[in-house]
Amino acid sequence: MTSHQFYETQKAKDINHGHDYCPFIPVFGPPAVMFERGEGTQLWSIDGKRYLDFLSGIAVVSLGHANPVIAQAIAQQAQTLVHVSNFFANTVATEAAVQLSELMRDAGAGDGQVFFCNSGAEANEAAIKLARKFGGRGRHVMVSAYGSFHGRTLGALALTGQPAKHEPFQPMPDGFKYCEFGDLASLEATLDSSVSAVMLEPIQGEGGVVPAEASYLQAVQKLCNERGILFIIDEVQTGFCRTGKWFGFEHAGVQPDAVTFAKGMGNGMPVGALWARKDVASVLQPGDHGSTYSGTALATSAVLAVISEMKRLNAPEMAVRQGAKLKVALEALPSIDHVRGSGLLLGAQLVPGIEAKDVYTAALENGLVINAVNANTIRLAPPLTVSDAEIEEAVSILAKVLA
Numbered sequence: 305m306t307s308h309q310f311y312e313t314q315k316a317k318d319i320n321h322g323h324d325y326c327p328f329i330p331v332f333g334p335p336a337v338m339f340e341r342g343e344g345t346q347l348w349s350i351d352g353k354r355y356l357d358f359l360s361g362i363a364v365v366s367l368g369h370a371n372p373v374i375a376q377a378i379a380q381q382a383q384t385l386v387h388v389s390n391f392f393a394n395t396v397a398t399e400a401a402v403q404l405s406e407l408m409r410d411a412g413a414g415d416g417q418v419f420f421c422n423s424g425a426e427a428n429e430a431a432i433k434l435a436r437k438f439g440g441r442g443r444h445v446m447v448s449a450y451g452s453f454h455g456r457t458l459g460a461l462a463l464t465g466q467p468a469k470h471e472p473f474q475p476m477p478d479g480f481k482y483c484e485f486g487d488l489a490s491l492e493a494t495l496d497s498s499v500s501a502v503m504l505e506p507i508q509g510e511g512g513v514v515p516a517e518a519s520y521l522q523a524v525q526k527l528c529n530e531r532g533i534l535f536i537i538d539e540v541q542t543g544f545c546r547t548g549k550w551f552g553f554e555h556a557g558v559q560p561d562a563v564t565f566a567k568g569m570g571n572g573m574p575v576g577a578l579w580a581r582k583d584v585a586s587v588l589q590p591g592d593h594g595s596t597y598s599g600t601a602l603a604t605s606a607v608l609a610v611i612s613e614m615k616r617l618n619a620p621e622m623a624v625r626q627g628a629k630l631k632v633a634l635e636a637l638p639s640i641d642h643v644r645g646s647g648l649l650l651g652a653q654l655v656p657g658i659e660a661k662d663v664y665t666a667a668l669e670n671g672l673v674i675n676a677v678n679a680n681t682i683r684l685a686p687p688l689t690v691s692d693a694e695i696e697e698a699v700s701i702l703a704k705v706l707a
C-alpha cells in the first residue's frame with residue numbers, strides 16, 4: 305500500500321477533511337495502521353481492533369500508554385506553567401536536572417550538568433558541539449561505529465555510521481570517522497591528533513540490537529583516557545531502565561565523560577538531554593549553544609514523573625525480570641535462532657529463509673506490534689510494565705505467525 309492509498313481509506317479520509325492524499329511529506333513511507341487510543345501495553349486502531357504493543361513507539365513509552373501518573377503530571381503542569389524561555393529559570397526543569405545528575409552520580413559517572421533538548425538527534429548535536437569546543441580547532445573529529453544510529457539532523461546523521469543514509473545528502477559535514485563496532489584495533493586505527501571524541505551505543509538499537517562487550521567498552525574508555533579523548537555514550541535507546549539498569553553503560557561499569565538521552569525519558573513527551581561531567585561541561589559557555597525549548601516546564605514535568613515512577617516501580621528490576629521471561633519464551637520458538645540484547649531491548653534473529661518484514665506484517669495482522677530492525681531480526685521492546693499474561697499472548701501470536 306502507498307501512503308496515498310492509505311489515506312484514501314474512508315476513516316482516514318474523514319480525519320483528512322475528505323482529501324484523498326497523504327497530508328505528510330512522505331519520509332516515513334506508508335503507515336500500516338492508524339491508532340487512536342492506548343492503555344498500558346495495548347493499542348486500539350480507528351476500526352476498534354486491539355493490538356499488543358511490543359515496540360512502545362520504539363522504546364519510548366516505557367511506562368505504558370496513557371500512564372495515569374504521567375498523564376496527571378503533564379495535565380497539571382499544562383495548567384500551571386508550560387514555558388518561560390531560558391532568560392529565566394523554572395522550578396520543574398531545575399528539579400529534573402538535579403535528579404538526572406543524581407541518577408548519573410549513582411551510576412558511577414561522577415558530578416555533572418545537564419542540557420535539555422527535544423529529541424535524541426538534538427542531544428547528539430549538543431554532544432558534537434561539546435566535543436568540538438573541547439578539542440578546539442584542528443581537533444574536531446568525532447569517531448563513531450559502523451552500524452550506529454545517532455539521529456537524522458545533519459550533524460547527527462554524519463555521526464551515524466551508515467554510509468547509505470549519507471548518500472542522498474552528500475556532501476556531508478566534515479569531521480566524522482567510523483570504526484568497526486566491537487573491534488578495538490579498528491578504533492585505535494582512527495585515533496589521530498584530529499580526534500576529540502568517540503561516541504558509542506552500549507547496544508546498537510537501530511543497527512539490529514547488537515550489544516557491545518563490557519570488555520570492549522572498558523578498553524575504549526581506557527584508550528580515550530590515555531589519549532585525552534572524550535568518551536561519549538549514546539543512551540537515547542538504552543537509557544532509563546530499558547536494558548535492566550538505569551543506563552546501559554552501567555552493565556560495563558564504565559564512566560563516560562558525556563551521555564545523551566531521549567526516548568524513554570519522557571514516556572512519549574518529546575524531550576532529550578546531554579549530560580556531561582562538570583569539568584567537561586564547563587567548555588560550553590553562555591552563547592555556545594541553546595534551544596528555545598530547552599527545559600520547558602511541560603517537557604521536564606514528564607521527566608520528573610518518569611523518574612519518580614521508575615524509582616517507585618523499581619523499573620530496572622522489572623526490565624530484568626520480564627526481559628528474562630520474554631527471552632526464554634522467544635528462544636523456545638523453532639524459527640528463532642537466538643535472541644540478543646538485554647532487559648526489555650531484545651532482537652530475535654530469525655533462522656535463514658524467514659524475513660523479518662514478513663514476520664512484522666503477519667504479527668501486525670494478528671494484533672501484535674513489533675518491528676523488523678533489519679532483514680532477519682525482529683526487535684521487541686514492550687513497556688517495562690508488561691505483564692506475564694501479555695508476554696504469553698505476544699509469544700503465542702509469534703508462535704502462530706512463525707509456524
Ligand SMILES: *Cc1c(COP(=O)(O)O)cnc(C)c1O
Nearest residue numbers: 423424425453454455509540541
Ligand atoms: C532514536 C535514536 C536517536 C535519535 O533520536 P530522535 O529522537 O529520533 O532524534 C539517537 N540515538 C539512538 C541510539 C537512537 O536509538
